[in-house]
Amino acid sequence: MSASRLVAIGLVQMSMTDIPAANMAAAMAGVRAAAAQGAQIICLPELFRSRYFCQSEEHANFALAEPIPGPSTEIFCALAHELGVVIIVSLFEKRAEGLYHNTAAVIDADGTYLGKYRKMHIPDDPLFYEKFYFTPGDLGFKVFPTRFGRVGVLICWDQWYPEAARLTALRGADLLFYPTAIGWHPSEKAEYGVAQHQSWETIQRSHGVANGCYVVSVNRIGHEGDPAGGIEFWGQSFLSDPSGTILAKAPADATTTLVVPVDLARLDVQRTHWPFLRDRRIDAYGEITKRYIDQE
Secondary structure: OOOOOEEEEEEEEEOOOOOHHHHHHHHHHHHHHHHHOOOOEEEOOOOOOOOOHHHOOOHHHHHHOEOOOOHHHHHHHHHHHHHOOEEEEEEEEEEEOOEEEEEEEEEOOOOOEEEEEEOOOOOEEOOEEHHHOOOOOOOOOOEEEOOOOEEEEOOHHHHHOHHHHHHHHHOOOOEEEEEOOOEEOHHHHHHHHHHHHHHHHHHHHHHHHHHOOEEEEEOEEEEEOOOOOOEEEEOOOEEEOOOOOEEEEOOOOOOEEEEEEEEOOHHHHHHHHOOOOOOOOHHHOHHHHOOOOOOO
């Protein structure tokens, strides 16, 4: 068995206010709290600088966007350098006038900005009107070689797509991070809530099994939007191992900082005992690039 390669992963689960500066301060405090507990790679929730504005289509919300690199990445680069930690920062990116992305920046432990991933899959569901705001990503699936491990980053709706996880894993990811903003429509929670949450958790754990890697999903908490409707974000951020076992999970309704040790040496053991990558029939998968395979 390979020598242990222990890395501590930090998950910062938080609620958001209407004040971006307050959200930024809370996120930085969460990073500091995780680092104080020994975390080396720390992930924040999706679009943590604001409430989840995609519940409505409002042009005024484009003012929340910023360039990447830009003001927020500069702040977190300085924080990463100070603390000696890797930070995954989810931001609303303004690329140009009329061109915006849902983007995650990755900052190494020396404060170096390593690059960004732009969300590839953009939803358009009731109260999740992301197609109004975000252009689909055009950087492909990416892995960032940080001081503490090879980090793959995907964002929220990406988490439902095995193709995204697979292509990121094939680039060498040790860990798949999913900054997330997902919750219940309160009117549906009683009937569908358990099934919706279980589906969300199961699909992500399965990515870890199929690809032999760790999965880290970091959600927000709290009710946002119309008091009589809106979204109740379900929290329950978690980290699962290459067998799909959940190693730690945050509660549904509390600001929580989790720090979870993982052993990256386990990946080779898992992948040699369950050699899914070895046995893939890449010669037979050409049709995966089709939208649908008609049988006519």
